[in-house]
Structure formats: C-alpha cells, structure tokens
Amino acid sequence: MKNLSFINKIIYIINLIFAVLLLFSFILPYLPPRTFAILAVVNLGVTFLIGLNFLFVLYWLIRLKRQCLLSITILLIGYFLYGSLYRFTSVKAVSHPENIKVMNYNVRLFDLYDWIPEDNTQDKIVEFIKKESPDIICIEEFHPREQLDFSFYKYRYQKIAGKKVKHGQAIFSKFPIISSGSLGFENTSNNAIFADIVKGVDTFRVYNVHLESLHINTQVESLRKETSERLFKRIETSFIMQQTQSELFLKHKKNCKHKVIVCGDFNNTAFSYVYRKIKGDLNDTFDEAGNGFGRSYDFKFFPVRIDFILADKAFNVNGFKNYDEHYSDHYPIMATLSLE
Known part of the structure; x- marks a missing residue:
C-alpha cells in the first residue's frame, strides 16, 4: 500500500471489499437461510463478484502490482471449491437408442x-x-x-x-x-x-x-x-x-x-x-x-x-x-x- 498512489489506494480498498464479499459468498451455501436469510442475498451476485474480481486482477497485472494476488487468491479458492464459473468444454450428445x-x-x-x-x-x-x-x-x-x-x-x-x-x-x-x-x-x-x-x-x-x-x-x-x-x-x-x-x-x-x-x-x-x-x-x-x-x-x-x-x-x-x-x-x- 505504501508504494501506491492515492487513487490506487482507494481502488485497492474497493478491491478488498469486493474480494471479501466474494469469499463470504463461498461460505454462505453452508449457512441455513432461516438463520442467515438476509446475508444470503450476496449469493445472487456471485457471478458479478467473480467478474469484478477478475477485472481487478487485470487492473493490477497491467500495472505490475502485487495487489493482484488478493483477487487471484480468492478466485482460486472459489475455483477449488466450486469449479469454473465458465465451462470451456461440452460433451456432444451422441444419438443412441438408450439416450x-x-x-x-x-x-x-x-x-x-x-x-x-x-x-x-x-x-x-x-x-x-x-x-x-x-x-x-x-x-x-x-x-x-x-x-x-x-x-x-x-x-x-x-x-x-x-x-x-x-x-x-x-x-x-x-x-x-x-x-x-x-x-x-x-x-x-x-x-x-x-x-x-x-x-x-x-x-x-x-x-x-x-x-x-x-x-x-x-x-x-x-x-x-x-x-x-x-x-x-x-x-x-x-x-x-x-x-x-x-x-x-x-x-x-x-x-x-x-x-x-x-x-x-x-x-x-x-x-x-x-x-x-x-x-x-x-x-x-x-x-x-x-x-x-x-x-x-x-x-x-x-x-x-x-x-x-x-x-x-x-x-x-x-x-x-x-x-x-x-x-x-x-x-x-x-x-x-x-x-x-
């Protein structure tokens, strides 16, 4: 943080907030809505949070700043917990009488x-x-x-x-x-x-x-x-x-x-x-x-x-x-x- 400009410090604080929200969203599927209903709202925006953290990674990488590690770490945690948000391969359905x-x-x-x-x-x-x-x-x-x-x-x-x-x-x-x-x-x-x-x-x-x-x-x-x-x-x-x-x-x-x-x-x-x-x-x-x-x-x-x-x-x-x-x-x- 010391080597960041004032603007980049603000951006990093915003990055930190959305990174924590994304990390929190990975925990929420294990918490019953009856107890934590209002918090579960975060789950509706997981796709948005993943996309935003990815943009933060790109922003810091372009500037060659190690602050990119924050969102990279959170995104990797999500990947190992839930897999990729985007599926790159698909199985082509084959015609078969048992299908x-x-x-x-x-x-x-x-x-x-x-x-x-x-x-x-x-x-x-x-x-x-x-x-x-x-x-x-x-x-x-x-x-x-x-x-x-x-x-x-x-x-x-x-x-x-x-x-x-x-x-x-x-x-x-x-x-x-x-x-x-x-x-x-x-x-x-x-x-x-x-x-x-x-x-x-x-x-x-x-x-x-x-x-x-x-x-x-x-x-x-x-x-x-x-x-x-x-x-x-x-x-x-x-x-x-x-x-x-x-x-x-x-x-x-x-x-x-x-x-x-x-x-x-x-x-x-x-x-x-x-x-x-x-x-x-x-x-x-x-x-x-x-x-x-x-x-x-x-x-x-x-x-x-x-x-x-x-x-x-x-x-x-x-x-x-x-x-x-x-x-x-x-x-x-x-x-x-x-x-x-």
Missing part, C-alpha cells in the same frame, strides 16, 4: 400477458418443444389453454391451481407414467410434482421443483422505485420459504426407491444453500457436460443460472444444451442421459 432427452422450461404462462415483443409466442414455444423433441419435459408456470397442442406426448401429469389465472407445473413424457403426485407447498403457488416413468426394464422418478420466487422485478426503473428495506424483507422471506420447501422435497425424495432426475426452477443460484442441499450427491448435468455460463434466466447485467437438471449417478450424462430461444424470462435447458 433419454430431458428438458426443463419455465414458460412464464406461455407469455399470457405479452411480456415478449413477438406475436404467437405460445405457439412458438410449443413448436420449439416439438422440434427439439425431448423424451421428457418439465414445465414450470404452465398455463393450460385450449389452443395448446401437446398431443405429441402420450403421457402427462399436471398440477394446476389458481382462481383468476390457472397455472402450475407439468411433466410430459413419451414413456409410460405409472404413478405421479404433488408435494403441495403451503402458502404459495410454487410447488414440486413428480412422475414415476418406465423405460424398458427401468423405472425412475422425475421431479419438477419450482421453489419460491424472490418476487424481484429485474427492470432497473422498478427497482429504483422500491425501498431497500422492503426489497430485502421480501427476499429474506423468500429465502426462508425456499429452505422450508427444499426440506419438504428432500424428505419426500428420501422415501423414493427409484433412481431420480430432479428438474426445476430453483429461483436461486448454484452458490445457494438450497441448491447445495437438493443437489446432494446428484450430478449437475451442466457441470458434467455443459458449455459457457449456462445462463437460464433473462437478466441484463450478467448471466444467471437458476434452472437445473440434476441426475442420479446411475445415469450417464451424454450431453447438455442451453438454448437462446427468448419466449419467456427463462431459457430452456436440456440434458441427454442414459442408464448404465
């Missing part, structure tokens, strides 16, 4: 209120799904409409609620569904549903999990109009509900005798407590075979991954794909799996 293509897609009520500046968005969503032809698809924020044609799936399970606007979750499958059900999260429109699916001699369970939304409007103008106290209180409440919902899910999953695939919109990142608990010893298919940042939510400022497909270790992960189709505030994701 099972599993898609997850939050369709945002099929654009019921015309959020997307395109015509016939609901038809485009259905045509996209039909074209990609996943064997199994889990849909969040499903809104049943007469003109929706999912007849290309023989088997389905839907759990729909709501008085004014009917919505819920759905699982569509090309393979027989022999049993299904709903966990019924309390005091919310969010939920988790499941379907036991038979393929050949194998039976496995697919969960569709939609954890509590943070109820944040990502438009800058809307955020400016809201007081920080109200915003943080709402986020705190949502994090606590997410923990309760994840505990209910894990209790249900513990009694399952089949191999499982967990799909869903967790409304939280891979650096969160609920993600860590739900993932457990399952494989994150993006980590296994994905490429890039894995963005699954439409946020303008940095890539956000809050939609997941997790698979039992009995499944081989033969491919993973993020799509860019912008028909919702979420982007579809698909994993290619096979049973050993």
Whole structure:
C-alpha cells in the first residue's frame, strides 16, 4: 500500500471489499437461510463478484502490482471449491437408442400477458418443444389453454391451481407414467410434482421443483422505485420459504426407491444453500457436460443460472444444451442421459 498512489489506494480498498464479499459468498451455501436469510442475498451476485474480481486482477497485472494476488487468491479458492464459473468444454450428445432427452422450461404462462415483443409466442414455444423433441419435459408456470397442442406426448401429469389465472407445473413424457403426485407447498403457488416413468426394464422418478420466487422485478426503473428495506424483507422471506420447501422435497425424495432426475426452477443460484442441499450427491448435468455460463434466466447485467437438471449417478450424462430461444424470462435447458 505504501508504494501506491492515492487513487490506487482507494481502488485497492474497493478491491478488498469486493474480494471479501466474494469469499463470504463461498461460505454462505453452508449457512441455513432461516438463520442467515438476509446475508444470503450476496449469493445472487456471485457471478458479478467473480467478474469484478477478475477485472481487478487485470487492473493490477497491467500495472505490475502485487495487489493482484488478493483477487487471484480468492478466485482460486472459489475455483477449488466450486469449479469454473465458465465451462470451456461440452460433451456432444451422441444419438443412441438408450439416450433419454430431458428438458426443463419455465414458460412464464406461455407469455399470457405479452411480456415478449413477438406475436404467437405460445405457439412458438410449443413448436420449439416439438422440434427439439425431448423424451421428457418439465414445465414450470404452465398455463393450460385450449389452443395448446401437446398431443405429441402420450403421457402427462399436471398440477394446476389458481382462481383468476390457472397455472402450475407439468411433466410430459413419451414413456409410460405409472404413478405421479404433488408435494403441495403451503402458502404459495410454487410447488414440486413428480412422475414415476418406465423405460424398458427401468423405472425412475422425475421431479419438477419450482421453489419460491424472490418476487424481484429485474427492470432497473422498478427497482429504483422500491425501498431497500422492503426489497430485502421480501427476499429474506423468500429465502426462508425456499429452505422450508427444499426440506419438504428432500424428505419426500428420501422415501423414493427409484433412481431420480430432479428438474426445476430453483429461483436461486448454484452458490445457494438450497441448491447445495437438493443437489446432494446428484450430478449437475451442466457441470458434467455443459458449455459457457449456462445462463437460464433473462437478466441484463450478467448471466444467471437458476434452472437445473440434476441426475442420479446411475445415469450417464451424454450431453447438455442451453438454448437462446427468448419466449419467456427463462431459457430452456436440456440434458441427454442414459442408464448404465
């Protein structure tokens, strides 16, 4: 610090603050939101914090200053704890009769209120799904409409609620569904549903999990109009509900005798407590075979991954794909799996 100019001393202090925040975010996935809910807000900005610390590294390297070691050290800790934020390689899905293509897609009520500046968005969503032809698809924020044609799936399970606007979750499958059900999260429109699916001699369970939304409007103008106290209180409440919902899910999953695939919109990142608990010893298919940042939510400022497909270790992960189709505030994701 002694050899730094006044401006660089200020920059280093700012660097120190964001480095400590990033280090703190690496610890938070191990702290229950019910106890540390407001602190968990930091996890939502991990991607931003990583990017900012990387910029600080470049800044100090260009000036040949050893202050670069601060952010380098924190970034290396994160790398060894969680791996790279960006996946440089992907497994190319190979066509094979044993492959099972599993898609997850939050369709945002099929654009019921015309959020997307395109015509016939609901038809485009259905045509996209039909074209990609996943064997199994889990849909969040499903809104049943007469003109929706999912007849290309023989088997389905839907759990729909709501008085004014009917919505819920759905699982569509090309393979027989022999049993299904709903966990019924309390005091919310969010939920988790499941379907036991038979393929050949194998039976496995697919969960569709939609954890509590943070109820944040990502438009800058809307955020400016809201007081920080109200915003943080709402986020705190949502994090606590997410923990309760994840505990209910894990209790249900513990009694399952089949191999499982967990799909869903967790409304939280891979650096969160609920993600860590739900993932457990399952494989994150993006980590296994994905490429890039894995963005699954439409946020303008940095890539956000809050939609997941997790698979039992009995499944081989033969491919993973993020799509860019912008028909919702979420982007579809698909994993290619096979049973050993």
